[in-house]
Amino acid sequence: MIFDWSVVWQHRDALVAGTATTILLTVATMAIAVPCGIAVAILRMYGVAPVRAAATAYVELFRNLPLILVVFWAFYVLPILTGLGLSPLATGLAALVLNVTAYNAETFRAGINSIRRGQVEAAMALGMSRAQALRRVVVPQAVRRILPVLASTWVSLFKDTSLVSVIAVSELSYAAMQVRAQTFRVLEMLTAMAAIYWLLGYPQAKLTDWIQRRYAVSE
Amino acid sequence: MDLDFSVITDHARFLASGVGVTLLLAAVSGVTSLAAGLVVALLRLYGPPWLRPIIVLYIDSMRAIPVLVVLIWTFFALPILTGLTMPPFFAALIGLTVHLAAYAAEIVRAGIESIRPGQTRAAAALGMSRAQAVRRIILPQAIVRTLPAFGSLLSVTIKDTAIASVIAVPELMRQSETIAGQSFQPIEVYTFAMLLYFLMLFPVTRGVDRFYRRVAHLGRS
Amino acid sequence: MSGETATRTKSGGATIIGYRSVVKRFGNFVALDGVSLEVHAGEVVCLIGPSGSGKSTLLRCTNGLEALDGGDIAFEGASLPREERALRAVRRRMGMVFQSFELFPHLTARENVAEGPRTVLRESRAESDRRADALLDKVGLADKAGNYPSALSGGQQQRVAIARALAMEPDVMLFDEPTSALDPETIGEVLNVMKKLADEGMTMVVVTHEMTFARRVGDWIAVFDAGRIVEQGPPAQIFDAPTTERTRDFLSHLGWQG
Numbered sequence: 001m002i003f004d005w006s007v008v009w010q011h012r013d014a015l016v017a018g019t020a021t022t023i024l025l026t027v028a029t030m031a032i033a034v035p036c037g038i039a040v041a042i043l044r045m046y047g048v049a050p051v052r053a054a055a056t057a058y059v060e061l062f063r064n065l066p067l068i069l070v071v072f073w074a075f076y077v078l079p080i081l082t083g084l085g086l087s088p089l090a091t092g093l094a095a096l097v098l099n100v101t102a103y104n105a106e107t108f109r110a111g112i113n114s115i116r117r118g119q120v121e122a123a124m125a126l127g128m129s130r131a132q133a134l135r136r137v138v139v140p141q142a143v144r145r146i147l148p149v150l151a152s153t154w155v156s157l158f159k160d161t162s163l164v165s166v167i168a169v170s171e172l173s174y175a176a177m178q179v180r181a182q183t184f185r186v187l188e189m190l191t192a193m194a195a196i197y198w199l200l201g202y203p204q205a206k207l208t209d210w211i212q213r214r215y216a217v218s219e
Numbered sequence: 220m221d222l223d224f225s226v227i228t229d230h231a232r233f234l235a236s237g238v239g240v241t242l243l244l245a246a247v248s249g250v251t252s253l254a255a256g257l258v259v260a261l262l263r264l265y266g267p268p269w270l271r272p273i274i275v276l277y278i279d280s281m282r283a284i285p286v287l288v289v290l291i292w293t294f295f296a297l298p299i300l301t302g303l304t305m306p307p308f309f310a311a312l313i314g315l316t317v318h319l320a321a322y323a324a325e326i327v328r329a330g331i332e333s334i335r336p337g338q339t340r341a342a343a344a345l346g347m348s349r350a351q352a353v354r355r356i357i358l359p360q361a362i363v364r365t366l367p368a369f370g371s372l373l374s375v376t377i378k379d380t381a382i383a384s385v386i387a388v389p390e391l392m393r394q395s396e397t398i399a400g401q402s403f404q405p406i407e408v409y410t411f412a413m414l415l416y417f418l419m420l421f422p423v424t425r426g427v428d429r430f431y432r433r434v435a436h437l438g439r440s
Numbered sequence: 441m442s443g444e445t446a447t448r449t450k451s452g453g454a455t456i457i458g459y460r461s462v463v464k465r466f467g468n469f470v471a472l473d474g475v476s477l478e479v480h481a482g483e484v485v486c487l488i489g490p491s492g493s494g495k496s497t498l499l500r501c502t503n504g505l506e507a508l509d510g511g512d513i514a515f516e517g518a519s520l521p522r523e524e525r526a527l528r529a530v531r532r533r534m535g536m537v538f539q540s541f542e543l544f545p546h547l548t549a550r551e552n553v554a555e556g557p558r559t560v561l562r563e564s565r566a567e568s569d570r571r572a573d574a575l576l577d578k579v580g581l582a583d584k585a586g587n588y589p590s591a592l593s594g595g596q597q598q599r600v601a602i603a604r605a606l607a608m609e610p611d612v613m614l615f616d617e618p619t620s621a622l623d624p625e626t627i628g629e630v631l632n633v634m635k636k637l638a639d640e641g642m643t644m645v646v647v648t649h650e651m652t653f654a655r656r657v658g659d660w661i662a663v664f665d666a667g668r669i670v671e672q673g674p675p676a677q678i679f680d681a682p683t684t685e686r687t688r689d690f691l692s693h694l695g696w697q698g
Contacts, residue, residue, distance in 0.1 A: 335540075335542075337538060337540050337542040338542055338544065340500075340505055340536075340538070340542065341536075341538060341542035341543075341544070342544075343505060343528075343531065344503060344505065344531060344534075344535075344536035344538075344605070345531070345532075345555070345556040345559075345560055345604070345605075345608060346528045346529070346531040346532035346556070346560045346608065347528075347556075347559060347560055348524075348525075348528060351559050351560070355555070355559055356544055359546045360544075360545060360546055363546065436545065436588060436590035437545055437546040437588065437590075438545060438546065439545050439590060440542070440543075440544070440545045
């Protein structure tokens, strides 16, 4: 049983490209899912009844489905629903966005609701309008509670991008598996794949810890 | 869009077996990861100091590496390393346990650390040993407090079983893929699979929340 | 240490606890700076003084929850052991009641009181339950035996906590500001239980801000300030004719009218 670790170095270009795609997917998903999450949260809290129900249904649905299934489902359904021929990358991105938006909507809603009503009352008792109270008292406090959760969602998202490999999107997992198939160096490539995720993900996890500590809220 | 859902009824039993495997895998790995997580957390809090950095490294590594990668490595690479043959279900069980135990350990640790030091002092004042205090006073309260987090983890466990489809475990996702491929009716099949997963997952968090509301006072010191 | 007089009514009994020049530091902060005090059998010794003056720290040193940095504490003639196992044996002979009650929320009142005898003294369930019921009756809560702490008021919880400590049949009871966290209406019921215990001859060390209680029930008062005892003596002296400036300041701050 001989191991040939040079395979990893030889195919580094493919792995680097895959890593870049992973990072791109993560950033793009969050960039879309954060504003969308805010929008859904607002609809859910302040919309008219049918809108509130629809938003709640959306959030509950996507929080209770495995992402890998959503990826497959998007792959087959989106082209028909939208009439567009979407690339696997776009489909994967769409699935990720649908999923993360739902989680973000819940995070924003819980964050805003966690601010005691007394805070708004105290602000308005000082003479602030409701909008001012929201802007100067509620939002700053809500941000403190929301940021750590968003950081945690980010790290999960980073790992979840691996799931779009099942529809042949060339992110890191897919790239590593391709090289494995070509070279038959199973242990080396799979270990390298795990190691790269670890190298990228470990600092992110530690950063999340730091954010939790810094923004820790004590009542 | 012409949908023909008879493909579902035609393969009902095949899909049902998938549900069975999903639930079995989720249940067994739920139990094993909980047990392992409990041991890891207790070792971290009360065990020898040299063990602590190793445990922290393990936990943080599982936060960095995707489940997909853990499962694939366990199924394809581990047999090469150890020379053992690894049936898919077993590989999935090991992979899921190793990955989820890290999260379970963090939940247990947070639960224990959230208990007021006064409780430990009161137990000590009665003359209890540390083992007695942990077993009879700290852990029972920690278990109550961590119920919501564990409910969430159970939900994640069920979702993660779907990833085991990638290493050919015949759970629901895999069975759905097979039928969808054979019948060329992926929309009907995957939509039905979504319904099944939703029906499995939705009651879990709701049920845990409701149960927790009734017993929460047992953990409030 | 200053201001000690000779009129100590119960000094005839054995010295249950002897504090000799006790020192305790937390980092750079000196919480106890050479405290010496004696507690005799059957006495109620009250520790009073401003917050942060070391009273609670002394109590926690008494049953080994905190380790000393200097000096010595003798319990029933023997110095407090350092080894954990021996220390646990000593703790069984002392009962402690906390400001925050610290009842175990996952156990009913009866189970809370029975927990010590069951787990530590290894009594049978029937035996410890019987003991628990008797003690709950003694503190006036026989009808609440099956309730969880969340269903009890603060005063009721504290009375259960007292019963829990009594279940171990201690030689001395340590009270750490037992009524500070209670609503004014419920303070009385707890103080009554404590007075009853005192009348029965229990040796008690009580950290308290309830000056009326200290005046009426205490046998010996020690006034703390900044980690030292500035004056100690019988209640009549401390409250009616204090000999030190610090004591007078403290009492006037509390609005003590005598």
